[in-house]
Amino acid sequence: MKRPTGFLVRLALAAIRGYQRHLSPHKGFSCAYRVATGRASCSRHGYRVIERFGLWSGLALLRRRLRLCGATYRSRVAVRNxxxxxxxxxxxxxxxxxxxxxxxxxxxxxxxxxxxxxxxxxxxxxxxxxxxxxxxxxxxxxxxxxxxxxxxxxxxxxx
Known part of the structure; x- marks a missing residue:
């Protein structure tokens, strides 16, 4: 399968990589879905699906994952100590x-x-x-x- 390449795909991947390298380490917390399930973080998942399926299909898959992450976060906040x-x-x-x-x-x-x-x-x-x-x-x-x-x-x- 040929990987989609194009200006927008490269730009999205560069934005995700910049977030992972420069912003995420300074936030001090991790993706709620990653913490709950042990799978890849949302940014890693987004990078992988955009790289594999292209920008528009990858964004649709990433949107679904971000909804799951938000639901996981809300369920964990309700049970705080x-x-x-x-x-x-x-x-x-x-x-x-x-x-x-x-x-x-x-x-x-x-x-x-x-x-x-x-x-x-x-x-x-x-x-x-x-x-x-x-x-x-x-x-x-x-x-x-x-x-x-x-x-x-x-x-x-x-x-």
């Missing part, structure tokens, strides 16, 4: 009377020593809540699996 999210300094979701406080390491001891500027002591345990919810989800998955297994084992009713 709240503990790591709050380590950025975002507000801790708790039922404290103090309202929305940044997640700062403050306790009665540090406030007494003058080591912290705590408005109020928050008794919330974000990590504890997260681990409890995670354990409950795991127990629910285990129960569903056990019920499916029991349903498979039960012999059909005799006539």
């Amino acid at each position: 709240p503990v790591l999210h709050h380590q950025r300094g975002d507000c801790v979701p708790c039922d404290c009377d103090a309202g929305c406080l940044p997640d700062l390491p403050c306790s009665g001891k540090s406030a007494a020593r003058g080591g912290g500027d705590c408005i109020a002591e928050c008794g919330c345990d974000v990590l504890g809540h997260y681990l409890e919810e995670k354990a409950e989800r795991a127990k629910a998955r285990w129960r569903r699996w056990r019920e499916r297994r029991r349903a498979r084992r039960e012999p059909p009713p005799r006539r």
Whole structure:
């Protein structure tokens, strides 16, 4: 099979190669589809399909891949770890009377020593809540699996 060559194909391949060499290393993260599946990144896939099938067919295949990558990213963002999210300094979701406080390491001891500027002591345990919810989800998955297994084992009713 003859590879398509032309000015637009070479220009698209040069743009992808420039992105891979100069922009992608400075972004600090990788393609979500690549991380999730272990396959080639979107830019590598785009380079390969444009090189193999030409510009227009390659762009159609790349568009489909980018849609998959976006869906993968959105599905992974919905499942982010709240503990790591709050380590950025975002507000801790708790039922404290103090309202929305940044997640700062403050306790009665540090406030007494003058080591912290705590408005109020928050008794919330974000990590504890997260681990409890995670354990409950795991127990629910285990129960569903056990019920499916029991349903498979039960012999059909005799006539």
